[in-house]
Amino acid sequence: MCNRHLKDAGIHPLLAYVLMTALFLGLSVYLFQSTEFAPYIYLLVALSLIGNLSEKRRTEFLRLCFGDSGMKKIRICENVLASVPFLAFLLYQQLFVYLALLVALVILMALSHFKTAFQWTLWTPFSKRPFEFTVGFRNTFYLFIMAYALAVMAVVQNNFNLGLFALLIVFTTCLFYHSKAENEYYVWSFHLKPRAFLLRKIKTALLYSTLLALPIALLLSYFFYQNMGIILLFMVLAWAFLISMIVSKYSEYPNEIYLAPSILLALCLWFPPLLLIFIPYYFKKSENRLKRLLK
Amino acid sequence: MISIRNLSKQYGTKEVLKQIHLDFEQGKVYGIVGENGAGKTTLFRCIAGLEDNEGEILSHLTPLKNHLGLLLTEPFFFPKITGKEYLHLLCQARDIQISNMEDKNIFDLPLNQYAATYSTGMKKKLALTAILLQGNEYFILDEPFNGVDIQSNILITEIIHQLKALGKTVIISSHIFSTLSDTCDEIQVMSQGNLIKSVQKPDFAALETEIKQMTLGKKLDKLGLA
Numbered sequence A: 001m002c003n004r005h006l007k008d009a010g011i012h013p014l015l016a017y018v019l020m021t022a023l024f025l026g027l028s029v030y031l032f033q034s035t036e037f038a039p040y041i042y043l044l045v046a047l048s049l050i051g052n053l054s055e056k057r058r059t060e061f062l063r064l065c066f067g068d069s070g071m072k073k074i075r076i077c078e079n080v081l082a083s084v085p086f087l088a089f090l091l092y093q094q095l096f097v098y099l100a101l102l103v104a105l106v107i108l109m110a111l112s113h114f115k116t117a118f119q120w121t122l123w124t125p126f127s128k129r130p131f132e133f134t135v136g137f138r139n140t141f142y143l144f145i146m147a148y149a150l151a152v153m154a155v156v157q158n159n160f161n162l163g164l165f166a167l168l169i170v171f172t173t174c175l176f177y178h179s180k181a182e183n184e185y186y187v188w189s190f191h192l193k194p195r196a197f198l199l200r201k202i203k204t205a206l207l208y209s210t211l212l213a214l215p216i217a218l219l220l221s222y223f224f225y226q227n228m229g230i231i232l233l234f235m236v237l238a239w240a241f242l243i244s245m246i247v248s249k250y251s252e253y254p255n256e257i258y259l260a261p262s263i264l265l266a267l268c269l270w271f272p273p274l275l276l277i278f279i280p281y282y283f284k285k286s287e288n289r290l291k292r293l294l295k
Numbered sequence B: 001m002i003s004i005r006n007l008s009k010q011y012g013t014k015e016v017l018k019q020i021h022l023d024f025e026q027g028k029v030y031g032i033v034g035e036n037g038a039g040k041t042t043l044f045r046c047i048a049g050l051e052d053n054e055g056e057i058l059s060h061l062t063p064l065k066n067h068l069g070l071l072l073t074e075p076f077f078f079p080k081i082t083g084k085e086y087l088h089l090l091c092q093a094r095d096i097q098i099s100n101m102e103d104k105n106i107f108d109l110p111l112n113q114y115a116a117t118y119s120t121g122m123k124k125k126l127a128l129t130a131i132l133l134q135g136n137e138y139f140i141l142d143e144p145f146n147g148v149d150i151q152s153n154i155l156i157t158e159i160i161h162q163l164k165a166l167g168k169t170v171i172i173s174s175h176i177f178s179t180l181s182d183t184c185d186e187i188q189v190m191s192q193g194n195l196i197k198s199v200q201k202p203d204f205a206a207l208e209t210e211i212k213q214m215t216l217g218k219k220l221d222k223l224g225l226a
Helices: A002-008 A013-034 A038-054 A056-092 A096-111 A132-156 A160-176 A194-223 A225-251 A259-270 A272-290 B040-048 B083-093 B120-133 B150-165 B177-183 B201-216 B219-223
Strands: B002-011 B014-024 B029-034 B054-059 B068-071 B138-142 B169-173 B186-191 B194-200
Touching (some): A002 A013, A013 A038, A013 A056, A013 A160, A038 A056, A056 A096, A132 A160, A194 A225, A225 A259, A225 A272, A259 A272, B014 B194, B029 B150, B029 B177, B040 B138, B040 B169, B068 B120, B150 B169, B169 B177, B177 B201, B186 B201
Parallel strands (some): B029 B169, B068 B138
Antiparallel strands (some): B002 B054, B186 B194
16 A cells, blocks of 8 residues: 555655655654653654554454454554564664563554544634644644653753754644645635645645744743754744645645655755755646646 | 537546537526436536536636535545534635634534534535535536435525525536426436437426336346336
């Protein structure tokens, strides 16, 4: 399934896996260098990602196809396999207790049957302008709680890098809200020209991502005021990447983001001034791409 | 008014719409019938501008899509968006401000629940409410009665009558003939991408009989139920 998604997006699976491994290793190293609480955060991140495999309908489907015991075996295998990258890094760090704990928790997660007794709707400050941040916030709110907690820890420990990592979590999460192409109906419905549509999307994304990042940015600015310039630069870069993500998405719409913008975005990560070319170029491309639906 | 001239559509080598000529006048309700795969939904998608096509689609309000409410057979909803947020989204898309959303909830939908958890009928009613709130001039309703309860069925029929009275143009497809005969002024019959017949209100009963005969034939005899 994963390979199929990558191929649909025009990315060679091998290249994607190499890039993903590099990104994973880079972020893991950065986290463990930033804070002594890294193992806890690592466990939390691993469990929240692997938790996606416990989705109710998916589990029910497996139960229907393979029976109760078959489903449990498959789920255990899936969870353990999905946690291999985290386990390998913990092994490399010689954190054997955390490694054992993660194995136990993912197996427990596979065997647990979560039931919600009542239906509840998570409140979001983004209800007035659906849908990216409304849906995204509801799917990832726990990451913001984690990021805010990390920011507080950064202040307590006087660790500015950890604070930046918290900001990175917020903006990376927001980036992913714009990674998937929405159903055409939700573009077609707008009575805006492509340019106005794109500007509205960008405006909403900048406003809402800033709203989410503001508590951390203010906290860091107050306690690490000598690093105010770095915080500002970080925010500006994050906004630029957010805009890049939006224009990349619509440049291939209704298809998923293809190889060329993905590689160029990766290049921009390495050399951010490229964004000054990337954004206007893909904005124009998106405008052309949207002309079919937004006349 | 919407005028369709020489509308053709191909998916690869398969021709799904063949040289369609049609006029939809203001203040009239049109029905489109045809077997599955006849091309009804493709025709609707072409009119809406969701599909590229050959031929012309003209309307007195341009661009047509900005004045068109499209109810899809299976409306799509994001997994974690409430009914109220969906209505907000579709109204904002047309720059319509609705302050008292609850008052407009004529189908008594649980607007604070996630729309994706609604039943098929509820989803249809929510999508219909949204396009009504948008204040469109033209409406394309692809199987609006599918999966809705009898009370809502009555309500939807009345809504269509009101839209007609307001001078709006409504195009409906339905597999339930009685709903079409209750609401439509004219029915177009489609088969394999062609418009094969246009039937006016006085001839609806004859059309129903004809469709029944064509559909049933001697199929039931094969089962040997009698």
